[in-house]
Amino acid sequence: MPEGDILLQDRCEGGILRLTLNDAARRNALSEAMLAKLGAAIESAGADPSLRVIVLAANGPAYCAGHDLKEMTAGRAAPDGGRAYFASVMERCAGVMQGIAFCPKPVIAEVTGVATAAGCQLVASCDLAIAADTARFSTPGVHIGLFCSTPMVALSRNVAAKHAMEMLLTGDMTSAARAAEIGLINRSVPEDALQDAVMEMARKIASKSSMTLATGKRAFHAQREMSLPDAYAYASNVMVENMLARDAEEGIGAFVEKRAPEWSDA
Incomplete structure (x- = not known):
């Protein structure tokens, strides 16, 4: 898939911008290319007076699988064992998450499939989130010896401490219904009604000053x-x-x- 297609941008009536992660082959991982494109798109949308609301959706069976572990593993080949590369990737990812938080336009996550690790962080970083009732969420780093410390920042600012710690310490999958109960998402809806539900909310918000x-x-x-x-x-x-x-x-x-x-x- 051409690199330029990994993030789709569609302007909708009423000043709504739909950004769609479109790298299904890599489960919409936050690769270096995806971080660059997503960060630039959020920054550009924030400065565009014609845009009022941003929707962040995804194509494929996964909403976002987090960091691209193949890229991360390749980074270990550097003389420092990957320290500088890992630091750079974490800094860029944190910049994207903060860019969403500091963007003057409300950002709504439209979640289908699974959102894991930094993908779960991405959902938590958005102002609002509506998910398909089949969606699932997790911070599974503990399974591979890597605590999800950066996803923890956004997660712990959205759900109560004990619920956040349960997700972080167990790495278990959390259903959409449970995610709504603990405040990770606003609500879940049938998958075939998801886009309509998100766009209804986006239009309602876009009608404000x-x-x-x-x-x-x-x-x-x-x-x-x-x-x-x-x-x-x-x-x-x-x-x-x-x-x-x-x-x-x-x-x-x-x-x-x-x-x-x-x-x-x-």
């Missing part, structure tokens, strides 16, 4: 790392600045006047 969405997403991630007093002080300031924005004035006015708002995204 992009300024408001970007403000809220940025504040959500920032306040999570603060103490309670600092979080309230920070969020209060965000609310003041938001209230002074044009779209807040328009939205409140439209609500009072019982009409649909006309967003300027400012």
Whole structure:
């Protein structure tokens, strides 16, 4: 498969961008090429004012199998045993995951098949996730002597500590129903209804002011790392600045006047 085809991009009506992992032969692994393309696509979409929501889907039986272990194994041939190469790959992967978190556009994972290791990390890094009821999730590094430490970062910020540790320590597969119970995904739906469910959510979110969405997403991630007093002080300031924005004035006015708002995204 030509390298240029491993990530598909489709612009949909309403400012929705569908990014589709399309390297089924490698189970959509986060190879060097995939990380580069996915990172660039997220960065570009974040800066594009015509786009409002990003959907991250995948073709094939696996959503994403995590890092490309064949590439990782080849890296051991370096004189340092692969240390510099492994560090570079982890840095690039962390950059992509943070790029999703810091992207001003909401990112929705549309999950089919299995999402394992860094693939599970990818799902956890997205703002929202809807999965087919046949999807499964795991952080299986312990099976091969490699604790899923970087997937742990996103996983532990989405599910309670004991649920995260159970996945990390056992490496067991987690069903879509269980993933919804513990907060890894929002919900699961029949596979034939998955794309419709995701696009319905994407359209609903895309109908809002992009300024408001970007403000809220940025504040959500920032306040999570603060103490309670600092979080309230920070969020209060965000609310003041938001209230002074044009779209807040328009939205409140439209609500009072019982009409649909006309967003300027400012």
